Each structure stands twice: as C-alpha cells, then as structure tokens.
Amino acid sequence: MSSQMSMNVVTHSDSHEPGKLSGLNWLAIVGAAAALAFLIYGAYFGHHDAGHGDTHHHTPPVWACIPFVALLLCIAVLPLMSATEHWWESNQNRLMISLSLAAVTLGYFAMADGVGTVFTVLEHAVLAEYIPFIVLLFALYVISGGISLRGDLAAHPGTNTGFIAVGALLASFIGTTGASMLLIRPLLQTNSERKHVTHTVIFFIFLVSNIGGALLPIGDPPLFLGYLRGVPFLWTLGLFAPWLVTSVVLLGVYFAFDTVMYGREEKKDITRDETQLAPLSLKGKVNFVYLLGIVLCVGTLDPSKSFFGLFTPFPFMRELLMLLLVGLSLKSTPKGIRAANQFNYHAILEVAALFIGIFICMQVPIAILNERGADLGLSAPWHFFWATGSLSSFLDNAPTYVVFFETAKVLPEGGETLSLLGGATISVALLKAISLGAVFMGAMTYIGNGPNFMVKSIAEQSGIKMPSFFGYMLWSICILCPIFVLVSIVFT
Secondary structure, three states, X not given: OOHHHHHHHHHHHOOOOOOOOHHHHHHHHHHHHHHHHHHHHHHHHOHHHOOOOOOOOOOOOHHHHHHHHHHHHHHHHHHHOOOOHHHHOOHHHHHHHHHHHHHHHHHHHHHHHOOHHHHHHHHHHHHHHHHHHHHHHHHHHHHHOOOEEEEEOOOOHHHHHHHXXXXXXXXXXXXXXXXXXXXXXXXXXXXXXXXXXXXXHHHHHHHOOOHHHHOOOOOOHHHHHHHHOOOOHHHHHHHHHHHHHHHHHHHHHHHHHHHHHHHOOOHHXXXXXXXXXXEEEEEOOHHHHHHXXXXXXXXXXXXXXXXOOOEOOOOOHHHHHHHHHHHHHHHHOOHHHXXXXXXXXXXXXXXXXXXXXXXXXXXXXXXXXXXXXXXXXXOOHHHHHHHHHHHHHHHOHHHHHHHHHHHHHOOOOOOOEEEOOOOOEEEHHHHHHHHHHHHHHHHHOOOOOXXXXXXXXXXXXXXXXXXXXXXXXXXXXXXXXXXXXXXHHHHO
C-alpha cells in the first residue's frame, strides 16, 4: 500500500456521510456539551466542595460501573454493526462517545459526594494517570515511527517467528510500544504477498505488545508503577523464567500455526513472495538516541523523588522533556523515512480518544476494588495472578496492578518478603504473581495494553482484516489461557 493510499484510508475512516446516523451524532454531541458545561459549572462553583486527597468519600455501588461497561460495549459492538461500522471509524466520534460516558461518571461522583469531588477524580484520572500514559505512548509512537527498518524477506514461518522473537526481547528495553511500532511495519511488509496474515498480527500483539515487556520496569507501564512504589529496578529480572517459558511456548505454537497457514497460500503468492525480495536496511538511526532519552526520562524524572539528590523535578517535567525529544525527532528525521513507514497519527489518536474515557470511567470499579479488595478472599499467589490478570484485560493493566499491589501490602505476611523504598514490605510471591498477571494478561483484549490498539489500527490501515473485540478474545482465550494455567501452576 502506498503512502497516499494509507492517507486515503485515514481520511475515509474519519469521515461519514452528512446526515447519516444523526441520532448517534446528536447523542454524542449533547453528551460532550453536557460534559463541558458540567466542568465549567464545577470550575466556578465547585471548589468549596473539593475533597482533600481522596478520590471519593464512599464506596460506589456496582451499578455506577454502567458507563465503563457501556464504553467497553461500544468498543466491542459498534464496529460489528453495519449501521455504525463506518461512523465508529471516525476518531472524532469515538472521542464524543468517550467524553459523553466520562461525563456520566463525573456526574455520578458530583451527585454522590459533591461537585468538588469531580476535580479530585480528574486530578487522579487525567493529570496523574492519563497524561503521563498518553505522552509516553505518543513519544514512543512518534519517535519509533522515524526509524525505518525496510526490506522484504521471504515470509517463511521461520522468518516471521524470528521477527516476533526479536520484538519480544526488545520490548523489555525500549518498551512494548517502541518495539511494536518499530517492527510491525517491516513485518507487514514482509508478509504483504501473503493472504493469511491475521494470525501473525495477533501473535505479535501477544508477545511484542505485552508479554515481551516483563523483564524491566521500562518494558510495561505496570512494572514502571511498581518501580515508582519502591520495587528495585532490577527486581523484575527475576521474572526471566516465566517470561522465557511463556515466550518459547508461544513462539512454538505460532511457528506450527504459521507453517499450516503457509501451506494454504496460493502458489502464485508464494512465488511473488520469494522473488520480490529486498535486504533489510535501517534508516533514522538517530531516533535510537531519542528512545534512550525517553527511557532516561521515565527512569529518573519522577516528580515525587529527587534527581540523584540534586533537585526535585517539577510536575510534568518528564512529559515536557519527552515532548521535546519528539520535536527533535520530527525536526531531525528526514520526512521520507516517515513517508516510507506510511506514518500518520490515526492509531495514536484512536488510543487517546478511547482511553480518556476509559481512565475516567474506570475510576468507579477501581474505587470499589480499593475499598473491597482485601475482602475478596485473595490469599494465594495464583489468586492474585488470575485476579490481576482478569481485570487487567479490561481495566488497563497499569492501574489494576496498583490496586492489587496495594492490596498485597496490607495482607498478613508469609514467606519471603521484599523491602520497598520507604520501609514497607510486600510478599515476593504475591508481587511476582501480580506482575505476571498484569503484564501477561494485558494481551487478552485490545484494551488491556495501549500498544494493542495501535498495532490493530496499523494492520487494518495496511488492508488486513483484524478480528472484532470478541473475535480477538476468542483467539486469546483459546491460545493464551492454557499457557497461563501452566504459568500459574509452575511459577505462582
């Protein structure tokens, strides 16, 4: 697909016929307007009701999770319905639905605890979580988009398996987002002559966008949050054995599956694939320096800690420096490199539009877990592995990790414990289970981890038919769950 064709895909996906689905448009517009009016009202009249550090004053009822569930259903169902399929392709429409349901959630907090509570919720969900989350993803997305790994190898099962294996290793060192954005395009180019490619993208999401990032805190957001809460930086290297076993098993399953699918390709496509070859070439190498800068920003510029005893970073200093690195990347990288990558902002805008609503709406289920987590009967490591993993599939794995991390800290200690910075301790077995559950099971759905949606969007822009939300879950349940049962038996 040429660069112009890619831009046409994005242009079409963000458009819809005038007057079509006017009911949905009006509903989204009214919801977004209500959210804006509500925030303006709170800005003028709500400060005197503001809380003092707590996200909420009481435990929300289960029915207050309806906006969050509704947003998940929109993501899952609207792309499947012929009446809404093209409408949902517009990031503008996604954003309106996302903000509308977020406004309902904020309305609940206002009615339950006062308008001022809304600002505490927004401070926690948007300022403390969403902005650092999306800036990091944006920086990795844009900078890695300036690295062009080009070439067209023969798309044999061994070649594809090698691509995914390299990505699974890189993910721990440049992040799951960086590794995904670096390798997904050359992998798709290598397989451009093949008809059966969907399974390759799915396994890529499993390993490169999720499981591969388990070895270092910079690999996946949940582990980074653990590092900020006092887990030693190199502690996660202790997850090497489950990381290696899971990766090797999945790579073996993929190789066998791709061998079968390769045999189903038409002979003319195989001939084209094996004759239209080009060696791999790497351009935009300066962006590896910028990626290293991102890693250093994330690892050293925590506003709650001093910078090697020299100074304390001011709020959002880390994010501003990451955006500066993005600017340097855009300025110093020849435009032809991003054009060759068919680079555009559609995928990251899709993540930004949906996750602003997810981060706000999920404050209700997170609040319920914070209050009732210790009463859930969780005690054994495998309990924490499956509980953290199951919720990470739908609540985003970073905040879910935090909830069960805090739950584990208050449970009675047994066995080996880890001393955290600040004097607290946590069970090593429980922390291991929580870490594995959050990182591994982020692969269970498209919304479990940020890069999942990006890879899906890039693959679809390249003309690959990706499964729906539930269709992807069918793949993950059938392939990943048996492996995760093995992990829980052997390693937790």
